[in-house]
Amino acid sequence: MTRMASAVGATLFAMMCASVPAGAQDGAPPTSPAAPLAAKPATAIGPEQTFLIGVVRQIPEPPPWIAPLQMPPDNLGIAGAELGIRDNLTSGRFLKLDYKLSSEIVPTDGDPLPAVEKLIEAGNRFILLDVPPGALLKIADTYKDRDIVFINVGAPDDRLRQQDCRANVFHIAPSRSMLTDALAQFLVTKRWQNWFLMVGRTDNDKLYAEAARRSAKKFGAKIVAEKTWDYGPDARATAQSEVPRGTQVGEYDMLIVADELGEFGDILPYNTWLPRPIAGTQGLMALSWHPTMENWGASQLQSRFFKQSKRMMQPLDFQMWQGAFAIGSASLKTRNSDPGKVKAQMLSADYDLPVFKGVAATFRPWDQQLRQPILLTHATNTVTLSPQAGFLHQSSPLDTLGFDRPESLCKLK
Structure with a gap:
């Protein structure tokens, strides 16, 4: 038993010596721990x-005209x-x-x-x-x-x-071009590529229609028919007869409305000659x-x-x-x-x-x-956001909407 205790004690002593740094075993002064890294000074906050x-x-x-609840x-x-x-x-x-x-x-x-x-x-x-x-x-x-x-x-x-x-x-x-490009990308993705364009009488309606034509050409859609709304605001009272008659233009996939003032676009849904979806300034709208x-x-x-x-x-x-x-x-x-x-x-x-x-x-x-990104939405739901998947660009897909650098006429001055 005494021999066994001596052997165990020798083993423990050897292990303790091995765990002590060599310098300490030689009697050298212990190495002081490294000083902590100095914190970087905070960025000075200037005057208010x-x-x-x-x-x-x-x-x-x-x-x-406008309904009281829509004011x-x-x-x-x-x-x-x-x-x-x-x-x-x-x-x-x-x-x-x-x-x-x-x-x-x-x-x-x-x-x-x-x-x-x-x-x-x-x-x-x-x-x-x-x-x-x-x-x-x-x-x-x-x-x-x-x-x-x-x-x-x-x-x-x-x-x-x-x-x-x-x-x-x-x-x-x-810009209008960003809005119509966002809409065109989605319609082309859905293969609704044949458009009937209905244009209002104001200058802004004509500018929206111009942007829609540009977007159709840019993304491969086709405007198969185009009309100018010339019935006036009183057509709201006779929409069930006027709109079907005014929308008999043959086959198309989408009715694109250019009515920024809101004169007639809201009476087109469910009154067209053919049962077709409506987009543009009314119906499915491109919005920020x-x-x-x-x-x-x-x-x-x-x-x-x-x-x-x-x-x-x-x-x-x-x-x-x-x-x-x-x-x-x-x-x-x-x-x-x-x-x-x-x-x-x-x-x-x-x-x-x-x-x-x-x-x-x-x-x-x-x-x-x-x-x-531009939202495509109707009254009660956001359907999607453009740019749509698959429309690629060398720097940013967002630059597929509106005028890209090579198309720009802007000379900042």
Whole structure:
């Protein structure tokens, strides 16, 4: 037993010696542990910066008739900008960034330029504009030598992104070509390629029809028949007789409607001679946003808006939210309210804007249009988003919608 205990003790002693570092066994002073790595100094937060954002909205011409329940809310668009300011403050307040909103409403027959002048005199250097294209160009040209950033949140006119583009104007609102391209991609994917185009009497209806013809040619659809609506608003009372007679044009897959004012498009469904689906400005519509959009975190944005405004978010609300939030997103990196620095950041390669549509949005450098997915929706459901799968592009599938760089006539000035 004594021998066995001695053997075990010797074994334990040898193991203990083996576990001690060699220097310690030799009597050398123990090596001191390595000093911890010094923490990197935090980025210094500069002095407080205030971003003064103005909104000018001109009330558009109302349609010939409108049901009371379809009347647009008084704060249409403005409510979206207000939510954008709140969302900016959520992150900005930690970086000493403040955001303030001022708004001006202009009557249908008014001039928005004095409203813009008032906002600029009050110190606003970022202006969201929902005004007609002619007024927008007048405003942009008046302040072309001032350090002001204008953001078009309402006008879809292609010419504002083409021959009439301006260096001091960014475009949040999708262009008509983006909208009709989004629709055309889906219809071609479904093999509904033969279109009957019904065009309204206003200039905007004709511009929408022009964009639809371009999209048909671009994606391989065919316009097999075309008519101009010339029955007037009174046809609503006789739609069951007038519409069947006016839609006897032979075979087609889709009736494409160009009626931006809303004069006749709503009476076409279920009244056509042939039982065919309807798309365009009525029926299946291409929009920037819709109350039924819920995926990719969109339901959170919808909930925040409803909590604030007690109604659902409309496309113009979303576009104004995008405009205010685009400035806020750029400011988190510039941390400076200088319009030139914010503009440079919005056009930089590392800028993107989360818009709750599955991919981030960015601005095209050649015309300063926000590239973003487009919803295809009807009254109670969002059917899909374009660009559709299979429509490829060398840099971004989003550039299959609207005018790509090789097609652009824009010379920013």
